[in-house]
Amino acid sequence: MPTSQQPAPRSGPVTVVVVDDQAMVRQGFTALLAAQPDISVLGDASDGVEAVELCSRLRPDVALMDVRMPRRDGLWAARQILGGDPGSPGPGSAGPGSAGTRVLMLTTFDIDDYVYEALRIGASGFMLKDAPADELVRAVRVVAAGEALLAPSITRRLIEEVTARRARTPRSSAVDALTPREREVLEQVSDGKSNAEIAATLFVSEQTVKTHVSSVLAKLALRDRAQAVVFAYENGLK
Numbered sequence: 001m002p003t004s005q006q007p008a009p010r011s012g013p014v015t016v017v018v019v020d021d022q023a024m025v026r027q028g029f030t031a032l033l034a035a036q037p038d039i040s041v042l043g044d045a046s047d048g049v050e051a052v053e054l055c056s057r058l059r060p061d062v063a064l065m066d067v068r069m070p071r072r073d074g075l076w077a078a079r080q081i082l083g084g085d086p087g088s089p090g091p092g093s094a095g096p097g098s099a100g101t102r103v104l105m106l107t108t109f110d111i112d113d114y115v116y117e118a119l120r121i122g123a124s125g126f127m128l129k130d131a132p133a134d135e136l137v138r139a140v141r142v143v144a145a146g147e148a149l150l151a152p153s154i155t156r157r158l159i160e161e162v163t164a165r166r167a168r169t170p171r172s173s174a175v176d177a178l179t180p181r182e183r184e185v186l187e188q189v190s191d192g193k194s195n196a197e198i199a200a201t202l203f204v205s206e207q208t209v210k211t212h213v214s215s216v217l218a219k220l221a222l223r224d225r226a227q228a229v230v231f232a233y234e235n236g237l238k
Helices: 023-034 048-058 074-082 113-121 133-144 155-165 173-177 180-190 195-202 206-220 225-234
Strands: 014-019 039-045 062-066 102-107 125-128
Touching: 014 023, 014 048, 014 133, 023 039, 023 062, 023 133, 039 048, 039 133, 048 062, 048 074, 062 074, 062 133, 074 102, 074 113, 102 113, 102 133, 113 125, 113 225, 125 133, 173 206, 180 195, 180 206, 180 225, 195 206, 206 225
Parallel strands: 014 039, 014 062, 062 102, 102 125
Antiparallel strands: none
């Protein structure tokens, strides 16, 4: 199931920091990414505290972040980097954070509450650690380009299983601000479709879809498409 668009062209390399508590894993990801002509690895960290300091100082485009680490985990670090209010970890709680840095979470497990929460606070997506090397490289490029990326093998299963275990919160009144067409687009986004695929499904131009997506994110105070997926499931739109 496609989950994002192709990354848009950009000037200059994508800058990345790699965060994982296992030295061999950090070294492996660093070597893989540094070998790409359009990616520059600025540094690495072994826990959440180091990650926050590194991102604050270096302002990378992408923080490739392990979920489970000692001292402070990836969820805590993502919240600090993205500027989320620790007391209000939901969409729309962004604070200063590390301006411009996007977080791509890594997990060993298909179903992970930590990853679900990371999406809620603004992470741009997640990948399994054992994903093929080319998929990981592409994920970094897609996230750096401003798109969300949810691992195809676990997107729907994670959202459905985790939300099923949680008591549904009252339906957000923000849903009522959406036009019928915007709700259609949100439902399509929740299926992991790209703008081009949504345009083909709804028989409109891709530019029209982009306009609707931007309007949906603005009206719902969401950071990106990843949060839109979570919002749709939490509010019974999927």
